[in-house]
Amino acid sequence: MKAHLQQYLTSLALLSEADVHYSLAAFSPISIKKGNFLVRQGEVCDQAAFIVIGGVKSFSSDKTGNENIICFRFENEFTTSFESYFFRRPSPKSIQAIEACVLLRITPARLRNLLERIPAWDIILQELVRQELIAREKYLLAYHNKPAREKYLLSLQQAPDLVRRVRAADLASYLGITERTLTRAKQEAR
Amino acid sequence: MKAHLQQYLTSLALLSEADVHYSLAAFSPISIKKGNFLVRQGEVCDQAAFIVIGGVKSFSSDKTGNENIICFRFENEFTTSFESYFFRRPSPKSIQAIEACVLLRITPARLRNLLERIPAWDIILQELVRQELIAREKYLLAYHNKPAREKYLLSLQQAPDLVRRVRAADLASYLGITERTLTRAKQEAR
DNA sequence: TGCAGTTCAGGACAAATGTCCTTTTTAGTC
């Protein structure tokens, strides 16, 4: 169950074997169904999760319920509403399972404990934040200010697995276009 | 000249007076004209800068020269091509002065020196990265998947100073629309 | 003050995208 996380933490080469072991104990496994929420926009996020199986989407939604997806996460990635989790503020976004998921969760309290006992966790978190920033910038630099067809072709090229895996409506939201426009782009690509 | 940076560093409450003093010495003042580049896309960024006076834009540009602006920075903010500066990789974006600027620059080598001598600089950098991530997410959560007029009204409301200060073409690029569309939005807002 | 370069507003038309809806396809369940 925790084998993937164990391997992930080991591969970072920042923790001793004992540290990895101690760290694993701080995570609790949970299975959730497709459609369940890890966090709801406006609520304080009290968990970060390592995804063992499945995938999630992060998004904001307006009063009319339109979803604005800004990121997906899958196996062997962490997911949380970063600001909300660390600063205990209402979350600006929701995180929802787009597939049945198996997660390893950790509460802020347990994470604080890890940080006190194992200083290297500080490095790990720094790196996660950095990667997250780089990912957001990469998205903006590549997709922002591009017409729909180009964005679709780009996603096909840069993230074919994502295109295959998420449903059309979610991919469209991520690309900042409507489902109808995505269909047209697909059709023209044939 | 360095008074603003001194005040900025002091206000963080992370450095002793001596640390602040030592830190200031690592920064070199430079004046640049509107239009000059701090970094060019594709080159390795060898400076981070604290903006004393003026403003800059960060953007990617495609072969046709279209600018895709993803962020602005002004007085009392740091600016750099983060990944390029820290990992010595080609920068995915350019940073260019949109006004005459007075900057305080620091090279990666000098920053490393600061990090060795003053551990609190680690905290400062972490915080800068965090703020950067939060800013990008905030943009995406608020502006992504919104029609042009709404984005313009939102920027008017959330960042009126920015709207006043940057030229229309740059604001349009930042909002992901054309200058013509921005003009229409302005007209309808009257 | 006048001139040149830059920035901004807006007309006319074309193209892209969105809305609303129906049909087809797919996936899951008993």
Added chain:
DNA sequence: GACTAAAAAGGACATTTGTCCTGAACTGCA
């Protein structure tokens, strides 16, 4: 295998946005 729900495709039309262009307003500097 049949039934149901979910997802995807696509038609018809409205709206938004973009392109190309011109003229007005503004800015900096001689």
